[in-house]
Amino acid sequence: MTKVLTNRFDLKGGACDIDVYLKTGGYQALARTFKDFTPDQVIEEVKKSALRGRGGAGFPTGMKWGFVPKESKRPKYVVCNADESEPGTGKDRDLMRYDPHLLIEGMIIAAYALGARDNYIYIRGEYWYIKEILEKAIAQAYERGYLGKNVLGSGFECNLYVHPGAGAYICGEETALLESLEGKRGHPRLKPPFPAVVGLYGGPTIVNNVETLAAVPWIIQNGGEAYKALGTEKSGGTKLFTVSGHVNRPGNYEVAMGYPLMSMVNNECGGIPGGRKLKAIIPGGSSVPIITAEEAEKVNLDYESMGTVGSMLGSGGVIVMDETVDIFETTMNVTHFYKHESCGWCTPCREGTRWLFKVFERMHRYEGRPGDVELLYDLADKILGKSFCPLGDAAAMPVQSAIQKFRDDFDRRIKSTLVQINTAAD
Ligand SMILES: Cc1cc2nc3c(=O)[nH]c(=O)nc-3n(C[C@H](O)[C@H](O)[C@H](O)COP(=O)(O)O)c2cc1C
Ligand code: SF4
Known part of the structure; x- marks a missing residue:
């Protein structure tokens, strides 16, 4: 399979040093960008x-x-979202710690396409050790002329800063x-206007995930059509998935979009330990609806296929659960997180x-009461679609899907309650 993102993961120590990155084809896409592409052509290639x-999303x-408006009185910005807090997801961490220059190169190309001079990587606070890796890599990129006042002699100025959450x-x-990033409390803003029009300090701002930006150098080097051909018609390219839970080989795996979910579980991850049976999978981080073992057999790892079983690809955090798991407990755990x-x-x-x-x-x-399962469903309904930002939906959807698909695990709690009460009365 063609690797777009993880080519350098197998190198000893990754490609944190710029010389290793350069020896393995690094910064060639950036050089090509200045030689062969206008900013608009970069955007067209990515389209x-x-x-x-x-x-x-x-x-x-x-x-x-x-x-992003072409003419703007305010400065434009590219902001990389490296907050990576979705439970079950750890792919951006590996991209940044094994191949930080790939992200930097993708960001410089994006900044050139959008006309952004000052750009930021917003990284989750717990990734302090990766912040250090990134800052070292950024310093090297400045030294070699890939960042700074006159990138590769093109006249384009590009600066990059890392900011921890x-x-x-x-x-x-x-x-x-x-x-x-502006130094205020992190409440969501009303949309529209979207950040592409009114973003950081009121300027047009593109916010993109680490993995999104890391795919850009390959697209420029090999062409947009070639990237699309790696995946499906509507979900181009490859994607990095973090697989955790009941599999023999948990980890980050890059596969082509459209790859069957169960091939990932059985081939890449070596199946389920102890010969136990699959019970459920949360396919895209804790925010997305859970799917059953039967649904998992039918579905592929792309946006459209996940939709056919009422779930989403989300952040690519695949959480695998075998038959020993009580989905009531799982859902309660997830709810605690969102609370x-x-x-x-x-x-x-x-x-x-x-x-x-x-x-x-x-x-x-x-101590559950008869009607509590319905109450949970109804409470989730009062949150779904009625909250200010998608975190509300992320809290509601797992509850509703778990009740719909694993009702027995919830009912058992009520029945057990009744049995206990009856026993006590005896
Ligand atoms: C509650 C919540 C948490 C999010 N956390 C992340 C995150 O950790 N990393 C991320 O890239 N996007 C996260 N997103 C999505 C971002 O809002 C945004 O859509 C994304 O960074 C856009 O980049 P993309 O177009 O490259 O996906 C989150 C969204 C919500 C509602
Ligand atoms: S949905 Fe939740 S996280 Fe989002 S604005 Fe409302 S309270 Fe905050």
């Missing part, structure tokens, strides 16, 4: 590639870049991220996630 944003990258999941949401991470800005999410967790807690203590 042709069918690259879709790898941060979770899967928005077409070239289209997003096309929204402080551990809030909501700061991965692009507008909360921009607030945080904790709700930023408190809007009522449905702030109050709803707490109510959800309260009901989960009493069911967990075997």
Whole structure:
């Protein structure tokens, strides 16, 4: 399989040093960009590639870049979203720690396409050791003329800064991220206007995920059509998935878009330990609806196929659960996360996630009441589509899908409660 993102992962120590990166074809796409492409042509090439944003929503990258107004009185910015806080996801971490220059090169090309002089990598605070790797790599790029006042003698000025977050999941949401980058509390902003038009410090801003930007050098070197051909018609290229849970070889795997989910579980990840049976998979990080073992057999790793089983590709965090797992427990755990991470800005999410967790807690203590499963579903309904930002939906969807698909695991809590009460009465 053609590797777009993980080519240098197998090198001893990765390609953190610029000389290793250069020896293995690094910065050639940037040189080619200045030689052969106008900024508009870069955007066209990315449009042709069918690259879709790898941060979770899967928005077409070239289209997003096309929204940036050509003339703007305010400076433009490219901001890389390296907040990577979605439970089950650790792909951006490996991209940055094994191949930091790939991201830097992708960002410089994006900055050239959009006319952005000052650009930022917003990295989650817990990745402090990766911040150091990035800063070393950026310093090397300045020394060799890939960053700075006159990049490769082109006359284009490009600067890059790394800014750490402080551990809030909501700061991965692009507008909360921009607030945080501006030094304010990380609450999401009302959209529209979208960041491409009014973003950082009010200037047009492209926010892209690490993996999205890291795919850009390959697209420039090999052409948008070639990238698209690696994947499916609507989901071009390859994607990096983080597989965790009940598999023999958990880890990050790059596969072509459209690769069967169960081939990933059985081939790349060596199947499920102990010969146990698969029960469920959360295919795109904890925010997306859960799928059953039967659905997992039918589905491929691309945006459209995931939609056919009512789920999403999300951030590419594949969480595999075998038959020993109680989906009630899993869902309660996920709900605890969203309760904790709700930023408190809007009522449905702030109050709803707490109510959800309260009901989960009493069911967990075997004090669930008849009607509690319906109550959980209804509470999730009051959050879904009624919250200020998609975190509310991310809290509601896993609950509703788990109840729809694994109702027995929830009912058992109520039945057990009744059995316990009856036994006590006897
Ligand atoms: C609550 C929440 C958390 C998010 N966390 C991340 C994150 O950690 N990393 C990321 O790239 N995108 C995250 N996103 C998506 C971003 O808002 C945005 O869509 C993305 O960075 C755009 O980049 P892309 O087009 O390359 O996917 C999050 C969204 C929400 C609603
Ligand atoms: S949905 Fe949740 S995270 Fe988003 S603004 Fe409302 S309270 Fe904050």
